[in-house]
Amino acid sequence: MTRLSEEFFDRPVLQIAPELLGCVVTHAGVSVRLTEVEAYDGANDPGSHAFRGRTPRNASMFGPAGTLYVYFTYGMHFCCNIGCGPEGIASAVLLRAGEVMAGHDLARQRRGRSTDRDLARGPARLAQAMALGRDQDGLYTPDPDCAMSVEPRSQQGRPAVRTGPRVGLSGPGGNGATYPWRFWLDGETSVSAYRPAKPRRPRAT
Secondary structure, eight states: OOOOOHHHHSSOHHHHHHHHTTOEEEETTEEEEEEEEEEEOGGGOTTSTTTTOOOTTTGGGGSSTTBEEEEEETTTEEEEEEEOSSTTSOOEEEEEEEEEEEOHHHHHHHHOSOOGGGTTBSHHHHHHHTTOOGGGTTOBTTSTTOSSEEEOOOSSOOOOEEEEOOTTOOSGGGOTTTOOOEEEETTOTTSOOOOOOOOOOOOOO
């Protein structure tokens, strides 16, 4: 098995994100070919968890390139990112969606009732199908002994890559004209549906 190296990830996040499309990530018996990702550029990006600096929650984003950042959201889901760039400077690629390539039975058990197209269609579904949770936060994927691997994409054919606004972000980070940092493979059925952020209700006075 050939893993992507730290050198691959130790580059600007906007270079790495589209290059991860078509790569295969494997953990706990399930392999997923990535079809959709989002880039987050730390202190340069108001949509990033690291925009205001390091916290106990986002500490893994500041680790060596290729480190997983897994976070819990909405009180019910985990989402998985891979850190990019030099250690100490946070940026990461969110694994938004993919096609299950191996371990379908395990993915179905973890996901419950789900069509094969939907097994990893969305970041929470992908994390659930691959059994990615709090214990995987901080894993260093270039390590040959790491439980999660990221393998290069096949060089046969280069499907068109499309870009657009990131999903569910409000405020400046959700501006698709300024931050068209969602990348996906054109024509892939496993790509998640785009949903803009819900308007926030004004606080009662």
